[in-house]
Amino acid sequence: MSGTDLARRDFLRLAAGGVTVLAAGTGCRSRSNRTTSRAHGGSFEGGEPLRIARRTNYISGYDEWWDEQARRWGERNGIEVLVEYFDVTQAQAHAETEAASQRGHDVFQLVASAAPFEDHVIDHREIVEEAIAKFGTMTSFVERSIVNPKTGKCFAFSDAWNPSPVHYRTDLWEGVGPPAGWQDLLTAGPALKARGTPIGIGLSPDIESNGGLLGLLFSFGASIQDEEARIVINSRATVEAIKFATALFRTAMTDEVLGWDIASNNRYLVTGRGSLIINSVAALRALESQDPGLAAKTGLRPVPAGPAGRFAPHAVNVYMVWKFSKNQEAAKRFLVDLIGESKENFLKSAYLQIPSFSKPASDLPGLVADDPRSQPADKYRLLAGAAAWTTNMGYPGYTNAACQEVLETSVISQMFASAATGAMTAEEAVRTAEARIKPIFDKWREQGKV
16 A cells, blocks of 8 residues: 555455455552543443543643543543553553453553454444544554454554654754765764764664664665565665664764663753654653753754665554453544544644544644744654654554564564674574564464464
């Protein structure tokens, strides 16, 4: 499939099944002002509370706004709404616990693929169809993140996605020019490192590093799988990507990137040492609050281009409705109505949450053209075109449970790191990664999910 959006008829064709497609913190916590509402006269009056699990957002005030929207929705619909929050790094573990025990929340939010939970969730096709009818086409890589073409099931629902652009110090790159391609990083990197301002691309086990390195692979024409979900990691393109990353690590970075956690690159930028990172705009938003002067010297660019193009696989915001939910109808209605708040969601999230559907997204060019918090005011204008260089984690195929497990087990970052540190040659690192990936795909194929 091509283009930036999925037409409604194409979604129905894919989700219906039977058609060949493309040739095949710890613990969840309640907020002190947890969202509760019990009103009378609404369509869900008298039932169980609607329980929603969400990850904590990094943007100040966003969770409070979201809570208020949920409370008002509950008042309009005559149902109590309980919203609980968890740290993003604990999301998968919480979801696994609920799936295993077959009890918990009615709606569960992830910022990773929900594919591993396909057997435990409803088919969300009905609410996706309704959202398409009301709010226009769905961004194509979002669709590739929530549909299993093998089973025909829509295993999640998405209201938004988060692009991950380059953040770079304009003052440090002055005279070199804005970084446009990966080769620009390799060319400028040694001098930046010599000045005490190295480039920061994570090579650690965290999910942020694995996603960023996956984008590097894609830009060299490599990937975990092809369009038919066949393993293709062992390729000349993968070897070339690893050799490039090894050179970049040794000449332009420091060993600290081998041990980064999910927030390390954000902290690296705030210290003033980082000359370049790749992250959601949450990094720049934090900098605007903590050090406006440094933020004014930090620019945004699309992710670097490689020989095969420009790719930034990043988080798609998804919600799952469990099969064991006691409030499935209320959960479905809540999620569809959530899309009606997409524009305000984008603004309240400080531009992190780009709408997954076309009608709410049509306002983006105007919204990002003049931002009162940034210098210059049009710094965020590239977000209006971010769908052109953002893709799903399973590219060029659909994001499936096997791809998600490969990322969760850090196969990609360990492949890169083992070569960068000299523990293996690039070729050895690729063969080792392939050997780890194969049983993961075999397991999910046996379950009929790939």
